[in-house]
Amino acid sequence: MLIEYFPILLFILIGIGFGFVPMIAGKLVGPSKPDPEKLSPYECGFEAFEDTRMKFDVRYYLVAILFILFDLEIAFLFPWAIVLEEIGMFGFVAMMIFLGILVVGFIYEWKKGALDWE
Amino acid sequence: MNFPLPDFFPASAEIFVLVMACVVLLADLFKSERQGWLPYLLTLATLAGALAIQVGTAGADTTLTFSGMFVDDRLSDVLKSCLYITVFAVVVYSRDYLMARGLERGEYYLLVLFATLGMQVMISANHFLTLYLGLELLSLAIYALVALDRESARSTEAAMKYFVLGALASGLLLYGMSMIYGATGTLEISAIARKLSDPATNMDVLRFGLVFLVAGLAFKIGVVPFHMWIPDVYHGAPTAITLLIGSAPKLAGFSMAIRLLVDGLPTLAVEWQQMLMMLAVLSIALGNVVAIAQTNVKRMLAYSTISHMGFMLLGLVSGVIELRASGDIQLSYAFGSAMFYTIAYVLMSAAAFGVLLLLTRAGVEAETLDDLKGLNRRSPWFAAVLMMVMFSMAGIPFFIGFFAKLAVLQAVVAAGYLYTAVFAVMLSLIGAFFYLRVVKLMYFDEPLDTAPLVASSEMRALLSVNALAIAVIGLMPQSLLTLCATALGQAMK
Numbered sequence: 035m036l037i038e039y040f041p042i043l044l045f046i047l048i049g050i051g052f053g054f055v056p057m058i059a060g061k062l063v064g065p066s067k068p069d070p071e072k073l074s075p076y077e078c079g080f081e082a083f084e085d086t087r088m089k090f091d092v093r094y095y096l097v098a099i100l101f102i103l104f105d106l107e108i109a110f111l112f113p114w115a116i117v118l119e120e121i122g123m124f125g126f127v128a129m130m131i132f133l134g135i136l137v138v139g140f141i142y143e144w145k146k147g148a149l150d151w152e
Numbered sequence: 153m154n155f156p157l158p159d160f161f162p163a164s165a166e167i168f169v170l171v172m173a174c175v176v177l178l179a180d181l182f183k184s185e186r187q188g189w190l191p192y193l194l195t196l197a198t199l200a201g202a203l204a205i206q207v208g209t210a211g212a213d214t215t216l217t218f219s220g221m222f223v224d225d226r227l228s229d230v231l232k233s234c235l236y237i238t239v240f241a242v243v244v245y246s247r248d249y250l251m252a253r254g255l256e257r258g259e260y261y262l263l264v265l266f267a268t269l270g271m272q273v274m275i276s277a278n279h280f281l282t283l284y285l286g287l288e289l290l291s292l293a294i295y296a297l298v299a300l301d302r303e304s305a306r307s308t309e310a311a312m313k314y315f316v317l318g319a320l321a322s323g324l325l326l327y328g329m330s331m332i333y334g335a336t337g338t339l340e341i342s343a344i345a346r347k348l349s350d351p352a353t354n355m356d357v358l359r360f361g362l363v364f365l366v367a368g369l370a371f372k373i374g375v376v377p378f379h380m381w382i383p384d385v386y387h388g389a390p391t392a393i394t395l396l397i398g399s400a401p402k403l404a405g406f407s408m409a410i411r412l413l414v415d416g417l418p419t420l421a422v423e424w425q426q427m428l429m430m431l432a433v434l435s436i437a438l439g440n441v442v443a444i445a446q447t448n449v450k451r452m453l454a455y456s457t458i459s460h461m462g463f464m465l466l467g468l469v470s471g472v473i474e475l476r477a478s479g480d481i482q483l484s485y486a487f488g489s490a491m492f493y494t495i496a497y498v499l500m501s502a503a504a505f506g507v508l509l510l511l512t513r514a515g516v517e518a519e520t521l522d523d524l525k526g527l528n529r530r531s532p533w534f535a536a537v538l539m540m541v542m543f544s545m546a547g548i549p550f551f552i553g554f555f556a557k558l559a560v561l562q563a564v565v566a567a568g569y570l571y572t573a574v575f576a577v578m579l580s581l582i583g584a585f586f587y588l589r590v591v592k593l594m595y596f597d598e599p600l601d602t603a604p605l606v607a608s609s610e611m612r613a614l615l616s617v618n619a620l621a622i623a624v625i626g627l628m629p630q631s632l633l634t635l636c637a638t639a640l641g642q643a644m645k
Contacts (some may be wrong), residue, residue, distance in 0.1 A: 124157055135174065138174045138178065141178065141179060141181065144183045146181075
């Protein structure tokens with residue numbers, strides 16, 4: 035019974051190793067020249083420690099949301115492209131309709147100026 | 153693997169609305185300065201066209217398509233036709249209000265059309281996924297519509313509340329659906345019903361899932377104790393959007409209840425009818441009593457919605473399900489009464505909010521009881537319209553609301569719940585107070601605001617037709633009642 039769980043144990047061990055070995059190796063082998071900028075935590079463009087009630091540029095989020103939408107579209111396209119030969123014309127037309135609806139959305143955001151930074 | 157081409161014909165109205173929504177969006181983007189009316193007219197044309205297609209393709213048979221995910225039967229034809237007419241009226245009533253507030257943008261029409269599409273999909277759903285998809289399309293469009301007035305803190309708050317509670321309700325519903333999937337191994341509604349008669353099915357898991365389904369459903373149609381969002385959202389949303397939330401989605405909610413509970417889980421009827429009975433009795437009690445304390449008409453109508461939805465559920469509670477063995481019309485009479493009640497409520501609600509919209513103009517928001525004072529001096533005809541609506545909602549003969557209540561109560565008594573019927577009548581009497589108070593304010597008080605009413609002639613005309621429908625169907629309710637009963641009788645076969 036227990037032997038069936040052996041692959042899982044192996045998986046856990048490799049997972050732990052994968053996390054720790056590079057860190058330890060980096061500490062032992064790599065050169066270490068710290069300065070204040072390198073030591074400060076990195077938080078995608080924001081100061082890491084300050085009041086949470088600050089003003090931020092909402093356009094950043096607009097671009098991020100639009101990116102996610104079109105990124106998901108690509109995620110749909112990959113499996114569709116692989117099985118395209120099997121699903122035939124129906125699958126092709128269905129995806130074209132899906133893309134067509136997305137294009138309408140794209141025209142909308144373009145025309146409304148969601149893509150202009152200034 | 154080969155994909156057979158599905159039959160698109162039963163879904164032609166849906167496809168039409170989707171295509172037209174894209175056309176409205178593009179037309180709004182590329183219209184010139186002088187063509188401000190273009191999205192409005194295109195939206196009305198879409199709804200009229202969808203109605204024409206729906207009536208034109210209506211057949212007596214039940215057709216399944218898209219691998220059994222989509223059903224086109226008499227029930228969906230009747231409900232969807234009512235849906236288009238309601239949304240058409242909503243759009244006509246709302247235009248002046250939205251223009252006066254700078255909210256009349258292409259996005260409004262677009263979101264209304266997508267909400268309509270969501271409701272169409274919900275009404276025709278024969279699969280839990282289709283049902284959920286339609287529900288989310290409707291909900292997301294409505295969340296955005298509630299927040300349409302971005303400057304208003306009250307509507308933003310309402311939208312936020314609605315969004316958070318709506319997401320919770322969707323979560324409950326999905327959890328219930330996953331339980332039922334776990335017990336039956338299918339998501340197709342008619343297949344679930346077949347699986348239920350299999351003795352190997354785990355009934356405990358089903359009952360557990362049923363509790364979550366009923367909770368999610370109760371949230372969406374807004375009955376006690378899942379009603380908390382209704383007064384705040386009705387109050388906070390711009391009145392034109394309240395009109396939309398308070399009317400058409402009730403039709404989709406009714407269809408959702410029928411598809412989920414009556415079509416999907418008929419053998420569990422004893423369980424869900426007990427649950428719905430609790431919800432119905434609590435809603436009728438709380439809705440009618442709390443409405444008395446409201447000074448804001450929109451909040452008052454919100455509590456009145458809660459009590460009306462309770463009444464609608466009473467109709468569902470009284471339906472006897474003889475499990476398809478004898479699917480004759482007499483059996484579905486109780487469900488037919490619930491459907492009649494829903495349609496009647498949608499008519500009354502559209503007219504009530506329509507009169508509220510008529511009283512507003514640029515800078516003036518008519519939403520407290522004081523704003524209704526002396527309406528008879530300002531416009532005798534629209535005072536009479538609102539009086540008809542209030543009489544009908546209170547259940548005074550011979551308006552449609554009376555026959556709706558009568559049909560439901562007959563079904564309740566026939567099902568043997570005599571005390572429930574007496575209780576419902578008593579609380580309707582209490583509720584009559586706040587409806588009649590509106591009539592008193594309109595006819596016997598001095599107006600606080602004597603400015604003449606400003607409204608387009610098409611809105612005045614349609615509102616009058618709406619009010620006359622309440623009176624005329626009230627005089628001859630039998631044809632609509634029979635229509636509801638036959639539609640349901642066919643859907644349950």
